[in-house]
Amino acid sequence: MRPSPGEVQRITVMGAGTMGHSIAQVFAQAGIDVDLVDLDETALARAPGLVEANLRILVDAGRLASHEIPTILGRLHPTTSLAEAAARAEFAMEVVSETIAAKQAVVNAFEDAAAPDVVLASNTSALDLFTQVTAARPERFVCAHWFMPAYIIPLVEVAGGPDSSGDSLEWTADLLRRIGKQPLVMNRFAIGFIANKVMMAMGAAAEELMDDGAATLEDIDFALKTSVGVRLGLVGIFQSLDFNGLDLIAEGTAEMGLEVPPYLKEVVDQGFYGPKTGRGFYDYGGRSEREVVRKRDLAYLAVLDALEEADAFSPL
Numbered sequence: 001m002r003p004s005p006g007e008v009q010r011i012t013v014m015g016a017g018t019m020g021h022s023i024a025q026v027f028a029q030a031g032i033d034v035d036l037v038d039l040d041e042t043a044l045a046r047a048p049g050l051v052e053a054n055l056r057i058l059v060d061a062g063r064l065a066s067h068e069i070p071t072i073l074g075r076l077h078p079t080t081s082l083a084e085a086a087a088r089a090e091f092a093m094e095v096v097s098e099t100i101a102a103k104q105a106v107v108n109a110f111e112d113a114a115a116p117d118v119v120l121a122s123n124t125s126a127l128d129l130f131t132q133v134t135a136a137r138p139e140r141f142v143c144a145h146w147f148m149p150a151y152i153i154p155l156v157e158v159a160g161g162p163d164s165s166g167d168s169l170e171w172t173a174d175l176l177r178r179i180g181k182q183p184l185v186m187n188r189f190a191i192g193f194i195a196n197k198v199m200m201a202m203g204a205a206a207e208e209l210m211d212d213g214a215a216t217l218e219d220i221d222f223a224l225k226t227s228v229g230v231r232l233g234l235v236g237i238f239q240s241l242d243f244n245g246l247d248l249i250a251e252g253t254a255e256m257g258l259e260v261p262p263y264l265k266e267v268v269d270q271g272f273y274g275p276k277t278g279r280g281f282y283d284y285g286g287r288s289e290r291e292v293v294r295k296r297d298l299a300y301l302a303v304l305d306a307l308e309e310a311d312a313f314s315p316l
């Protein structure tokens with residue numbers, strides 16, 4: 001029987017490359033033993049050293065005690081035997097190369113050897129996974145999409161295909177919460193998930209600017225880092241519009257001869273313009289505009305201090 005997420009003691013991570021070693025590290029830091037599987041002996045041999053270097057960064061940043069490093073590294077078990085790892089896995093992350101052939105090979109091999117109720121999650125970035133890869137137990141096959149560097153970035157996008165069970169998705173999200181991540185369970189799977197899809201739209205706009213000769217790529221990075229880069233971490237896209245004033249956004253859209261999208265029209269028609277009316281896309285819970293703006297601005301200043309301290313406005 002599948003353990004509860006809090007009881008999981010041993011998992012399998014398939015693929016020990018750029019993402020795999022770091023994902024394995026996060027589970028090991030949370031006290032879970034990890035069989036780290038790769039076909040490539042060189043990748044397997046390199047992984048513990050990469051994890052150790054990451055852990056030293058956490059020590060230098062004051063987020064880990066150095067005496068914990070050997071214990072965490074001791075929870076990593078590199079192996080080329082997927083069958084042996086799968087047989088004892090209570091959960092698995094598929095983090096192999098982004099090809100349908102590689103994904104299908106590990107899904108087949110894992111399902112052949114694993115207990116039938118074990119959840120298998122894929123870290124694919126861009127494949128139409130549930131169409132292109134077939135699982136024998138599709139109800140326990142989900143996506144859990146991490147971000148690089150996996151041991152630092154909080155979000156993991158969790159999404160299911162047409163046959164993934166709600167229970168598998170929630171169970172995966174609970175396990176990710178247990179290891180300190182911020183899982184987001186999407187309503188349904190979409191190629192590119194949320195964050196990368198939005199980034200791709202930004203990339204297309206940036207390309208247009210370069211093609212037009214309006215800006216260089218360095219200009220574009222600098223402009224984003226010193227403007228929306230400071231804001232996005234606090235307000236995302238839609239709450240940022242709340243602060244602009246949704247009435248203004250709707251008027252401006254109409255003024256440009258464009259149709260006001262239904263999700264915007266709906267709130268504006270109700271008089272929800274943002275903090276200035278106590279509610280926009282978000283409900284400000286009876287707080288005054290001044291109170292909300294003060295909280296926002298103190299947070300922006302804290303972000304700005306941190307970015308300046310990290311010398312973030314120069315190229316890395």
Ligand SMILES: NC(=O)c1ccc[n+]([C@@H]2O[C@H](COP(=O)([O-])OP(=O)(O)OC[C@H]3O[C@@H](n4cnc5c(N)ncnc54)[C@H](O)[C@@H]3O)[C@@H](O)[C@H]2O)c1
Nearest residue numbers: 015017018019038039040043095096097098102124125148
């Ligand atoms: N690199 C990123 O920034 C990033 C971010 C999010 C998601 N992803 C996704 O994570 C997955 C892995 O990406 P990566 O950047 O870590 O790739 P990578 O090339 O660094 O590592 C992939 C590893 O998989 C191993 N592998 C290939 N076939 C295998 C098999 N049949 N059995 C066992 N191991 C096998 C390879 O030897 C390699 O070590 C991909 O699906 C990718 O799209 C990558």
